[in-house]
Structures are given as structure tokens and as C-alpha cells.
Amino acid sequence: MGRIFHWLGDPRDLKGQIIASLQRKLGASSFIHCFTEISSTVSLSLSVYMALQEKLDRFKKQQEKCQSTLVSTKAAQTLKSPSSSSTNGRVTPIPSVKFSNDxxxxxxxxxxxxxxxxxxxxxxxxxxxxxxxxxxxxxxxxxxxxxxxxxxxxxxxxxxxxxxxxxxxxxxxKSKHDVRDKKELLVLIRKFLEGIAVIDLKDSYPTVMEDLQALKAAGQIWLLSNFDSQEDIAYPNDPRVPIKVDDDLKLLFRGIELPRDMLDIERDLLKNGMKPATNTAKRRSTAQMEGIPASKSKPKKKNKEISKRTKLTNVHLPELFQNLKGD
Missing domain, CATH: 1.10.10 (Arc Repressor Mutant, subunit A)
Structure with a gap:
């Protein structure tokens, strides 16, 4: 108890006199009880203060980390744009970024x-x-x-x-085909004699579509559409085989009327020593055995002719109705 009173103060000064007066009025036991309550309250306040201080320190560290991230991003953007990184040979310092402003x-x-x-x-x-x-x-x-x-x-x-x-x-x-410019693109297309899909070339490099059009304009490749998928196919145009077709031959080729029935087409191909890719007779017999009705061509609708019973609206143009059929 003497150590407690000694810690509280010297009886010769004002604080010691006040404490001694409280001790005489309250008694030793009551005074010790009050001192214990005060000590516990002070300890609780100190623990709360330490917890708040710890949270404040964590917040400051997080703020510093965010600020360093902002500075690094600003530095990356500055290095990416040459106009902002240097002016007349002098390096522009990176401005500081404040957390509250960003x-x-x-x-x-x-x-x-x-x-x-x-x-x-x-x-x-x-x-x-x-x-x-x-x-x-x-x-x-x-x-x-x-x-x-x-x-x-x-x-x-x-x-x-x-x-x-x-x-x-x-x-x-990683693109599907490892080409980086127009020369490598032309070399790749020439390896595919049966054509290569343009969709497989689109991700080769950013300007590949412009290079394809340039190669087509130069006559080095052909860009044709596939009737099945409606996609463009790039074919190599071999410069060693320049072929010029006469207009008469083009007209003759386009003027040939093909048979409407696939059986007749296959028969003509066999006569000329070529094997047809289809077998229409087998396909039709299989469909007949499985009960699939054969597709019939729809009959053409007859054009309706104008007769005397037809209600006319353009009566002010009688020359249009001189050849009306009577019923």
C-alpha cells in the first residue's frame, strides 16, 4: 500500500496533499477500491487506443500501397507515349499522384x-x-x-x-499461322494449292486483311467465296502459268445448257471418262426404301389472263384492253 501511495505523489506537494485528504475522508479500503477502478478504466482506454492506432497504421500502409500503384501506372503510361516522356531531349518528371484525387x-x-x-x-x-x-x-x-x-x-x-x-x-x-508480314503471307498461301480460309488468317497480324487485298490487286492470289459456307478462300495464283482465255471460249462455256436431272449429268460425265462425285440413283433408291418421298418440282402457276368479266380500274386507257377474251 505504501508503494501505491508513493506512486500517487509526495505528500509535500499539492497533488500529494489532495490524495492524502481523499485517503483520510474515504478510508484506506475505499480509497484502494477507487484506485483499482480508475486503473482498470485507464487500462481499457489504453487498449482501445492501441487498437485504433493499429487500424490507423494499416490504413496508412494501404494508402501508401495504392499511391505507389498509381505512380507506377502513371510511369507506364508516360513511357508508352514518347511525346509526354521527353521534351527537347529533357525527361519530364512524373507528377505525383494523390490518393484522394484519383x-x-x-x-x-x-x-x-x-x-x-x-x-x-x-x-x-x-x-x-x-x-x-x-x-x-x-x-x-x-x-x-x-x-x-x-x-x-x-x-x-x-x-x-x-x-x-x-x-x-x-x-x-499465338495465331493459327505464324506469319508476320505480306511476304510470309504469300509464301503460306502458295503452300495451300487447294485454298486456305481467310478466317484462319485474320488473327495472324493486325494488317493481314489489307495485305490480302493488296496481293489480290497485284494478281498474286485469288479471293473467292465458298458457296457452302459463304466464306472467302485465298488461292495462290501461280505466276509461271499465265493463261488468257478468249472471249469466244467464255461465251461457249457459259452457253452450254446443263441437264436438269442429276442422272443425266452423271451419265454424261461417265461417257467422257470422268467419275461423278455423286450417285443419284443409289441415293434415290435408298430414300425410296426408307419411305422418304422424292422431291417433286412444283408446277408453275399460270398467269391469269384478263377477260371481260375482270373489273377494270384503268378505264381511261382503253388501248390496254383491246384484246380481251370473251367468256
Missing amino acids: TERLQHINSIRKAPVGAQMKRVIDLLFETRQALTPDQINQVCYVDMNANRNVFESMRKNPKIKYDGERFSY
Whole structure:
């Protein structure tokens, strides 16, 4: 008890005199009880203060992390645009970004990182398709805000995607055909004598469609439509075989009237020593055995002729109705 009173103060000063007076009025036991209550209250207040201080420290660290993220994104954008990075040979310093002034950007980044895996993958694939560069996960995060290091589901899905190539460090877009310019495109088309679908070439590189039109205009390839799928097919035009067809031969070819029945066409092909690709007789017999009715051509509708019983509206033009049939 003496140690407690000694801690409370020296009886010779004012604080000690006040405490001694309280001790005489309350008694030793009551005074110790009051002192215990005060000590517990002070301890509780200290614990609450420490908890609040800890939360404040965490918030400050989070704020510093967000600010560093903003600075890195600003730096990436500055490096990406040469006009903003240097002026007359001098490097422009990166302006500091305040957390409170860029709340919308942080909300946008947060919404991207909380989006479904498929949506984040699409952003990364679009970025790799447009840039055609091999990028690390950190570089991807700086440009499109998809943090694959933190989201392992996105990382693994991108690594296993058939349109993406991963070399253990960088991600890049993988097209169906590995061509990068017009020369390589022409070499590839010449390997496919029976034609190659244009849809398989569209993702080769960004200007592939313009190069296809340029090769067509130069007479190096043909772009023809497939009647089955209505898709363009690129055929090589061999420059070693220049063929010019006379107009008379074109007219003769187009003037040949083919038989309407496939049986007659197949019979003519066999007469000329060519094997037809179809067998109409077998197909019709199979359909007849299975009870499938044969398709019959619809009879043509007869044109209705005007008679005297027809109600005429253009009576002011009698010359149109001179040859009316009487009933």
C-alpha cells in the first residue's frame, strides 16, 4: 500500500496533499477500491487506443500501397507515349499522384480485379493481340490492371489457353499461322494449292486483311467465296502459268445448257471418262426404301389472263384492253 501511495505523489506537494485528504475522508479500503477502478478504466482506454492506432497504421500502409500503384501506372503510361516522356531531349518528371484525387481510377482498377476470370482473360488476350508483344505479368498489370500474380486462376487459365503462348516468363498471342508480314503471307498461301480460309488468317497480324487485298490487286492470289459456307478462300495464283482465255471460249462455256436431272449429268460425265462425285440413283433408291418421298418440282402457276368479266380500274386507257377474251 505504501508503494501505491508513493506512486500517487509526495505528500509535500499539492497533488500529494489532495490524495492524502481523499485517503483520510474515504478510508484506506475505499480509497484502494477507487484506485483499482480508475486503473482498470485507464487500462481499457489504453487498449482501445492501441487498437485504433493499429487500424490507423494499416490504413496508412494501404494508402501508401495504392499511391505507389498509381505512380507506377502513371510511369507506364508516360513511357508508352514518347511525346509526354521527353521534351527537347529533357525527361519530364512524373507528377505525383494523390490518393484522394484519383478515387475513380482506383475504383476502376478494383472493379477489374474483382471481375470474373473470363472477363479478365479477355482483357489480357485483347492486349496481347493488339500489341503482339511478349509481356510479363507485371507489365500486363501495369497496362490493363489484371494482376495475374495475385489471381492464380487467371494465371493458370491464361497459361493453358490455346491462343496464348507462355515461355515460363512472358505471355504472347499465338495465331493459327505464324506469319508476320505480306511476304510470309504469300509464301503460306502458295503452300495451300487447294485454298486456305481467310478466317484462319485474320488473327495472324493486325494488317493481314489489307495485305490480302493488296496481293489480290497485284494478281498474286485469288479471293473467292465458298458457296457452302459463304466464306472467302485465298488461292495462290501461280505466276509461271499465265493463261488468257478468249472471249469466244467464255461465251461457249457459259452457253452450254446443263441437264436438269442429276442422272443425266452423271451419265454424261461417265461417257467422257470422268467419275461423278455423286450417285443419284443409289441415293434415290435408298430414300425410296426408307419411305422418304422424292422431291417433286412444283408446277408453275399460270398467269391469269384478263377477260371481260375482270373489273377494270384503268378505264381511261382503253388501248390496254383491246384484246380481251370473251367468256
